[in-house]
Amino acid sequence: MIRFEGVSKRFAGTGGEALRAIDLDVAAGEIFGVIGASGAGKSTLVRLVNALERPTSGRVLVDGVDVAALDAAGLRGLRRKVGMIFQSFGLHSSLTVADNVGLPLRLAGREARERQERVAVLIDRVGLAVHEAKYPAQLSGGQKQRVGIARALATGPSILLCDEPTSALDPETTRSVLRLLRELNRELGLTIMLITHEMEVVREVCDRVAVIDGGTVVEMGAAADIFLDGQHPATRRLISEAGEGAPAVAPEGMALVRLTRRGAGSAAPIDGAEVLEGRIGRIGGESYSDLVLAVQPSEVERLSSLGRADRI
Numbered sequence: 001m002i003r004f005e006g007v008s009k010r011f012a013g014t015g016g017e018a019l020r021a022i023d024l025d026v027a028a029g030e031i032f033g034v035i036g037a038s039g040a041g042k043s044t045l046v047r048l049v050n051a052l053e054r055p056t057s058g059r060v061l062v063d064g065v066d067v068a069a070l071d072a073a074g075l076r077g078l079r080r081k082v083g084m085i086f087q088s089f090g091l092h093s094s095l096t097v098a099d100n101v102g103l104p105l106r107l108a109g110r111e112a113r114e115r116q117e118r119v120a121v122l123i124d125r126v127g128l129a130v131h132e133a134k135y136p137a138q139l140s141g142g143q144k145q146r147v148g149i150a151r152a153l154a155t156g157p158s159i160l161l162c163d164e165p166t167s168a169l170d171p172e173t174t175r176s177v178l179r180l181l182r183e184l185n186r187e188l189g190l191t192i193m194l195i196t197h198e199m200e201v202v203r204e205v206c207d208r209v210a211v212i213d214g215g216t217v218v219e220m221g222a223a224a225d226i227f228l229d230g231q232h233p234a235t236r237r238l239i240s241e242a243g244e245g246a247p248a249v250a251p252e253g254m255a256l257v258r259l260t261r262r263g264a265g266s267a268a269p270i271d272g273a274e275v276l277e278g279r280i281g282r283i284g285g286e287s288y289s290d291l292v293l294a295v296q297p298s299e300v301e302r303l304s305s306l307g308r309a310d311r312i
C-alpha cells in the first residue's frame with residue numbers, strides 16, 4: 001500500500017542526508033510504527049507519503065503511484081486518501097470542534113447538509129458529541145487529538161499518518177487515544193503509519209515497526225520481536241528508556257540483569273533473584289515478562305537459559 005524504494009532525502013543547505021536508502025513496505029490494514037530518537041528522520045519519512053516532502057532520490061509509492069509525479073489534481077486526490085494527525089494537534093483556534101472537523105469537506109466543496117451529517121457521525125465516533133460547539137482552548141489534550149482524528153478522517157482516507165500523536169498526552173490519555181486508533185484501524189481497515197519515540201506506544205498498538213537511526217532503518221520486524229528481542233544498539237536504547245522513574249540500582253555485591261522471557265511460562269518464578277522492576281503482559285497475542293533483576297554475579301549465566309538476559 002505504501003512503498004519506499006531506495007529513498008534518500010537531503011535538505012537544501014544542510015550537510016548530511018536526513019534519510020538514506022530507505023526500503024520499506026507498509027501493508028494495507030496494518031499499524032506500522034516508526035520509532036527513533038529525536039532527529040533520526042521519522043517526520044521526514046512520513047511527510048514523504050503525502051508529498052509534504054519530496055525524495056532527493058528513490059520513489060515513494062502509494063497504491064502503486066509515485067507521489068512525486070502527481071500533478072495538482074493528483075495531489076488533491078492523494079491528500080483525500082491520506083489523512084494526518086500531529087503532536088500539537090494543528091487545530092484552528094477560532095473554529096469550533098464541528099467547524100474544525102468539517103473544514104476538509106468545505107475545502108473539497110461538499111454541500112452544507114452533507115457536511116453536517118458527516119461531521120456529526122465523525123464527532124460521535126471519536127466520543128465528542130457533547131463538545132461539538134466548543135473551541136479548542138476549551139478542550140483537554142486528549143479531546144483535541146480526537147478532534148484531529150475526526151478531521152483527518154473527514155474525507156474518508158484509507159491511510160492515516162500519525163506524527164507523535166500522543167507525545168503531548170499523559171499516559172492514561174495516551175492509552176485511550178491509542179485504543180481509538182486501534183478501533184478505527186479494525187472498523188475501517190485503515191492503514192496507519194505512526195511515528196513515536198516511545199517503546200510503550202509500539203507495545204500498545206503497532207503490528208510491525210521500523211527502528212530508524214541517523215536517517216536509516218537499522219531494524220524492522222513484528223512489534224513483539226522488536227520490543228522483546230531487538231538487537232540494534234539504537235533499539236536497546238529505546239527499550240531501556242521505556243521504564244518508569246529512576247533506573248533500578250543493584251544492592252551491594254549483586255548484578256543487575258534485564259531478563260525478557262516470551263511465551264508459556266514467561267512469568268514463572270526465578271530462584272535466587274530479586275525483582276526490582278518489570279512488566280508482565282501480552283504483545284501481539286504473545287505472553288511475555290520483562291524484568292529487571294538483582295542476582296549474585298555467579299547466577300547471571302544461568303539466566304540466559306531462561307530468556308534474553310542483558311547485564312545492565
Ligand SMILES: Nc1ncnc2c1ncn2[C@@H]1O[C@H](COP(=O)(O)OP(=O)(O)OP(=O)(O)O)[C@@H](O)[C@H]1O
Nearest residue numbers: 011014018036037038039040041042043044045197
Ligand atoms: N525543512 C528542513 N530543512 C532542513 N533540515 C531539516 C528539515 N526538516 C528536517 N530537517 C533535518 O532532518 C533531520 C531529520 O529530521 P526529522 O524531523 O525527520 O527527525 P525526527 O526523527 O522526526 O525528529 P523529532 O522526533 O525531533 O521530530 C534532522 O537533522 C533535521 O534537522
